[in-house]
Amino acid sequence: MSAPEHPTNGLDETVHQRHRLGILTIAAEAESADFGYLRDALGLTPGNLSRHLSVLEEAGLIQVWKGYQGRRPRTWVRITGQGRSALAAEIAALTKLLRRHGQAKPG
Amino acid sequence: MTRPRTQARNTRWLDEAKGDLMTADNPGSGGGPDDEAGVTEAATLLSDVTRLRREARSARHAYWLPLVLFGGLTCASVPFYIEPMATCRAAARLVGPGHGGAARHSGCAGSTSAPFVPGFGGFLRQGWQGYLAVYWLASIAAGLAVTYLWYRRRGRQVGLVTPARGFLITGLVVSVLALVLATAGLLPGDLTIRGTLPFLIIAAGLWTLARAERSGALLVVAALYTAVALLASLYNIENVLFRLGWNPSPGQWQLTSLPNVLLPAFVLLAAGIAAFLAQRRTRRTA
Numbered sequence: 116m117s118a119p120e121h122p123t124n125g126l127d128e129t130v131h132q133r134h135r136l137g138i139l140t141i142a143a144e145a146e147s148a149d150f151g152y153l154r155d156a157l158g159l160t161p162g163n164l165s166r167h168l169s170v171l172e173e174a175g176l177i178q179v180w181k182g183y184q185g186r187r188p189r190t191w192v193r194i195t196g197q198g199r200s201a202l203a204a205e206i207a208a209l210t211k212l213l214r215r216h217g218q219a220k221p222g
Numbered sequence: 223m224t225r226p227r228t229q230a231r232n233t234r235w236l237d238e239a240k241g242d243l244m245t246a247d248n249p250g251s252g253g254g255p256d257d258e259a260g261v262t263e264a265a266t267l268l269s270d271v272t273r274l275r276r277e278a279r280s281a282r283h284a285y286w287l288p289l290v291l292f293g294g295l296t297c298a299s300v301p302f303y304i305e306p307m308a309t310c311r312a313a314a315r316l317v318g319p320g321h322g323g324a325a326r327h328s329g330c331a332g333s334t335s336a337p338f339v340p341g342f343g344g345f346l347r348q349g350w351q352g353y354l355a356v357y358w359l360a361s362i363a364a365g366l367a368v369t370y371l372w373y374r375r376r377g378r379q380v381g382l383v384t385p386a387r388g389f390l391i392t393g394l395v396v397s398v399l400a401l402v403l404a405t406a407g408l409l410p411g412d413l414t415i416r417g418t419l420p421f422l423i424i425a426a427g428l429w430t431l432a433r434a435e436r437s438g439a440l441l442v443v444a445a446l447y448t449a450v451a452l453l454a455s456l457y458n459i460e461n462v463l464f465r466l467g468w469n470p471s472p473g474q475w476q477l478t479s480l481p482n483v484l485l486p487a488f489v490l491l492a493a494g495i496a497a498f499l500a501q502r503r504t505r506r507t508a
Contacts, residue, residue, distance in 0.1 A: 149378075189378075
């Protein structure tokens with residue numbers, strides 16, 4: 116009989132990073148999220164946030180586009196279907212890991 | 223491919239946990255220092271996810287406006303529900319519910335130049351009351367458009383856009399469906415006789431909005447409002463007031479339809495004002 120799969124096997128290294136997980140979480144809560152909101156909510160510098168967005172965009176987990184509000188340029192982020200699946204898988208894996216640990220702890 | 227330094231640091235426990243998995247005899251037992259660190263980090267990450275979700279929802283919640291707007295539109299519709307002739311209502315009662323056509327033949331209809339819109343105007347079509355259907359068609363269209371634009375504007379302000387397109391589409395589709403079904407005579411007369419069908423259309427919109435807003439509070443409001451809208455469509459609420467001791471004078475008989483309008487309006491306005499205060503307090507403390 117094979118051993119049950121360890122929850123960490125469900126973790127994706129692209130998503131399993133605090134800030135990228137945060138970006139996906141926020142993006143999944145709205146139709147689209149503004150660069151400024153993400154920066155403030157996650158406490159990141161613009162450069163750091165840009166790098167994380169690039170990683171997620173390259174992985175096909177988000178879409179990034181630029182627009183204007185009046186004369187002010189704004190960058191918007193939208194989570195893709197793949198991104199939603201990856202986020203759900205990550206949260207499920209983390210939850211499973213915690214539950215498993217809780218069960219393994221002596222009473 | 224080399225991993226960025228921050229990424230390497232942030233996923234180190236993951237590698238360690240996976241390494242443990244490969245070497246441990248009993249991977250599920252836990253208890254090692256790396257596993258402990260991994261579990262602690264997992265708990266922190268989940269806690270972050272919960273916090274960010276809560277903050278994002280709190281920042282983009284803006285449903286007070288559609289509640290107040292549709293509550294206000296319902297209040298503004300009150301003049302259309304005031305009966306110009308008490309005898310019309312008496313005639314309608316004589317022929318019984320669901321027989322609007324018969325009521326119209328009793329002399330209460332036909333004296334208006336308003337276009338006949340099935341389902342939206344109830345059976346009383348005399349004087350200004352005949353314009354109830356036109357009022358609601360215009361109000362629902364305007365309310366949907368204003369709500370949609372409100373969410374677009376609010377989304378740009380806070381940096382999180384609520385998917386309000388579903389609310390707009392649901393409102394339009396349900397309105398057209400109600401018109402088609404009423405025209406085809408497929409809607410039960412009880413739902414249309416009091417001119418309260420628009421309340422059910424608003425209720426359908428609220429359910430969609432609650433889903434878009436991911437708000438449990440709005441879900442409760444939608445459920446409560448749906449119940450009240452159904453009650454107002456199927457029952458003469460003034461009967462309750464009569465039992466409670468309201469004995470209308472001859473002049474007040476014209477107002478006996480109003481509880482069916484004012485109760486749904488009250489639910490929307492009370493919920494809208496409470497939501498406004500709660501959302502303002504949340505933003506101040508954020």
